[in-house]
Amino acid sequence: MKIFKKMDFVIIVVLITFSFIPNLIYSNVVSKNNKNLYATIKVNGKxxxxxxLPLAxxxxxxxxxxxxxxxxxxxSNEVKILDADCKDELCIKQGSISKVGKTLICLPNELIIEIKGDEYDSSDDLILSH
Known part of the structure; x- marks a missing residue:
């Protein structure tokens, strides 16, 4: 007795694919609406x-x-962590970021780098985090 049929897999793949569409649309709209980009570097939450950005x-x-x-x-307009003395070095493996809302995080060293823009409304983040 089969638990899943062939069509079940097709439906699951289609639903998973469609679940990524809002994220793609949102990230493209946000990055196009921001003209004055800047990187914020936080240590211990401050x-x-x-x-x-961009730098010459x-x-x-x-x-x-x-x-x-x-x-x-x-x-230019990319930020990356080149070197870190944390054990896992996951922050280095994250690569570079250049779009609004993207972050680099080094948890052991309590470092957060985020790309922001003047027209980005961070009040939406409060709604999403609750």
Whole structure:
């Protein structure tokens, strides 16, 4: 006796595919509506540095916390963590970010980097988080 039929798999694949469409539309609309991008670097939940994007030159920042050190590289409108002394180095493996709402996080060093824009309304984040 079969639990799933062939058509069940087709329906599941279609539903999963359609579930990603709102996210794609939202991320494209938000990134097109923001003209003044900036990166916010938070350490221990407090804003450490804000950098306007895009930059005309490469900039490197060394962030030292009580928990460890991170080296951040900003190229044009991309931000990435180049080096970290945390054990797993997942923050380095996340790659670079360049769109509004995208984040890089180093949990062991309590570092969060987020791309923001002037026209982005962060009050929606409160609704989504509850």
């Amino acid at each position: 804003v450490h540095t804000t950098i306007d 030159f490469e900039k490197r920042l060394s962030i030292s916390t009580d928990h460890g050190n991170n080296t951040i590289v900003i190229n």
